[in-house]
Amino acid sequence: xxxxxxxxxxxxxxxxxxxxxxxxxxxxxxxxxxxxxxxxxxxxxxxxxxxxxxxxxxxxxxxxxxxxxxxxxxxxxxxxxxxxxxxxxxxxxxxxxxxxxxxxxxxxxxxxxxxxxxxxxxxxxxxxxxxxxxxxxxxxxxxxxxxxxxxxxxxxxxxxxxxxx
Numbered sequence: 001x002x003x004x005x006x007x008x009x010x011x012x013x014x015x016x017x018x019x020x021x022x023x024x025x026x027x028x029x030x031x032x033x034x035x036x037x038x039x040x041x042x043x044x045x046x047x048x049x050x051x052x053x054x055x056x057x058x059x060x061x062x063x064x065x066x067x068x069x070x071x072x073x074x075x076x077x078x079x080x081x082x083x084x085x086x087x088x089x090x091x092x093x094x095x096x097x098x099x100x101x102x103x104x105x106x107x108x109x110x111x112x113x114x115x116x117x118x119x120x121x122x123x124x125x126x127x128x129x130x131x132x133x134x135x136x137x138x139x140x141x142x143x144x145x146x147x148x149x150x151x152x153x154x155x156x157x158x159x160x161x162x163x164x165x
Contacts, residue, residue, distance in 0.1 A: 080093070089104060
């Protein structure tokens with residue numbers, strides 16, 4: 001007897017694109033700051049000539065990666081991220097280039113939790129983490145009500161108990 005397992009179709013919050021863009025801007029800014037310091041030190045202490053060439057190559061690579069991280073990747077990530085939960089499985093699908101499909105049996109889930117950092121808090125979003133014995137999974141950006149509802153739904157399906165019960 002074979003049962004068809006449908007692809008997940010629930011999307012993340014649209015604000016996820018902004019959150020990922022802000023995270024990329026912060027991370028790349030730190031990278032450019034470090035690279036700027038290295039350029040200053042190279043100029044100040046006149047390191048070997050090949051060091052400047054390496055720094056120039058690193059700068060070009062960082063510019064290309066910044067364009068990818070800030071303008072392209074967040075939109076692709078949002079477009080291809082899907083999730084769904086039912087009584088049997090938590091279904092996750094993500095990845096534009098390397099598409100990944102995950103089926104997590106509800107019977108294997110040991111813990112489920114919501115978390116929120118400062119940027120997610122700014123957009124009133126939560127990340128949902130799901131733990132099994134051998135792995136962990138995350139749904140990165142859900143609105144508050146949906147995150148708490150999904151957390152409780154998964155906990156009920158997986159028969160996860162609150163700490164202290």
